[in-house]
């Protein structure tokens with residue numbers, strides 16, 4: 001027999017708890033509630049039992065976990081599947097009715113096909129069958145003898161000032177164990193059974209996992225529980241009984257104590273014990289819980305449970321800036337999953353996950369300099385003068401000779417603004433203190449580049465896919481980046497500021513604008529595979545001009561109209577709810593339904609239709625149309641040494657841009673004018689620029 005669990009059986013006043021659906025109690029409640037298909041059972045709180053050990057890896061945030069574990073790369077949902085296989089599974093608050101967990105066996109629902117009801121509880125909204133992607137991938141992993149990594153979530157809430165940790169336990173009751181963290185890596189498990197249960201009027205899939213390594217006591221076992229029996233003393237003879245259904249001739253296992261049922265949803269005998277619906281209080285058959293599969297060397301995991309990324313880093317620049325080097329690691333001291341927040345490495349008490357206890361571990365690499373040869377495939381082989389792209393899909397640039405040796409290309413977006421691309425070349429790049437020297441210089445400085453949390457991210461805690469640091473006036477847009485004063489700026493930064501001031505002036509004056517000297521410089525650093533997604537740099541505290549200087553790897557910059565201006569309405573929340581109409585539709589050139597929208601706007605402006613009439617007409621116009629992203633208007637290849645100046649407030653208001661570098665290391669240094677109003681004296685002080693004559697750039 002398998003070792004008996006030492007789980008404390010918890011009883012309610014009414015009797016044993018029959019299900020493991022956990023509801024978050026309201027603040028003032030002092031009891032834990034467990035629902036059994038609508039029936040809420042209340043039992044008194046009791047002290048938490050200590051667990052036997054420590055998880056091999058853990059995190060308080062989902063992002064950290066996913067960043068460090070290759071077998072659990074899903075920031076949402078309970079299952080990580082890829083290419084048709086299930087690799088990782090989260091056992092969290094909503095395992096469904098009859099969830100079960102002991103030291104070696106876990107039974108839970110497969111997830112998916114659910115919506116949240118008004119209380120935030122998951123409800124099956126449609127039948128989950130063998131065609132469901134999650135069900136298919138779990139069955140494929142089972143058939144392929146692929147072990148699945150399990151993560152135990154802590155369902156915690158503050159109960160009378162103490163954190164409760166509730167785990168579903170043996171015979172469907174609830175274990176109150178001190179699960180140490182929000183996410184706790186358990187172990188590798190084999191999938192032993194996948195079947196369907198009726199839930200209300202629908203049916204959904206369930207899975208039984210069995211721990212692969214039976215020799216070691218599980219860390220989540222109760223502290224004082226007995227050690228597991230040695231393998232040679234285990235009972236591998238007990239088997240789950242399989243019975244053939246007379247209706248569909250398919251075998252189903254005997255899973256429930258109360259009787260055998262056909263578990264094929266399409267069979268008329270499905271979910272019936274002797275032709276009658278089963279009792280609501282179903283429990284698992286002891287054999288189904290106690291059966292253990294004999295060791296099978298063919299069942300293996302596809303990954304390491306806790307990858308040792310650090311041991312693979314040799315300190316060379318090409319390794320430390322590669323894609324895998326900005327993955328998370330598992331702290332070798334405290335086993336916390338840590339993201340690579342810092343340019344030079346990892347720090348266990350980084351501030352990417354707020355409110356965590358700290359551990360002194362940090363791993364900062366020396367970061368050897370990367371040569372231009374390593375990041376530019378066509379270094380020394382690239383054309384001295386680049387042909388101007390004239391793909392009719394995109395806006396065509398106008399070239400002028402006013403800034404030679406730069407090729408000066410200007411894209412005019414009617415009624416919106418202009419984008420000026422200063423295309424560099426070998427002559428410019430190789431000059432003393434030019435882009436080639438600056439690429440080396442900037443790598444030598446410890447600029448304090450860091451990844452920050454994206455404030456508006458759909459998935460809380462997402463970090464930017466680039467490192468950033470700000471100099472000069474504070475710039476708090478998109479991410480809040482602590483600003484350092486220009487008086488602390490290294491030489492290379494001041495020289496870049498000189499260049500960007502030159503480019504800003506040239507671009508702005510040539511389109512009749514007024515030049516505001518930049519007083520802020522944001523440095524972005526990209527490793528292999530990093531990028532900046534679509535965003536705008538518009539903010540009322542910023543001037544209308546933004547100038548960017550590129551160093552290192554080539555990148556593609558794309559500029560497109562924002563969704564709402566292209567479509568005339570905000571994004572639909574879901575297929576049924578229409579997006580909100582723009583209050584004041586600018587009807588930009590090349591927006592969707594441009595002529596129709598313009599005609600309606602003209603009628604409205606001329607007072608021929610009321611505001612309701614205008615809205616109804618627009619709603620009719622957009623009816624049944626799927627909104628879509630605007631096509632790319634301007635596409636630019638940004639090369640080492642190039643500068644781009646975006647000018648016009650409306651450009652940031654109506655358009656957005658993204659940049660995707662192509663190789664291992666790139667820096668983008670972006671200068672803006674931040675309006676000094678509302679800033680403190682100290683903040684204004686940071687933005688004071690005094691370039692030496694040598695740092696002022698003359699365009700050569």
Ligand SMILES: O=C(O)CCC(=O)C(=O)O
Pocket residue numbers: 522524532537548550657658659667668670
């Ligand atoms: O990497 C780049 O060139 C883009 C920089 C950028 O978009 C920004 O700083 O807002």
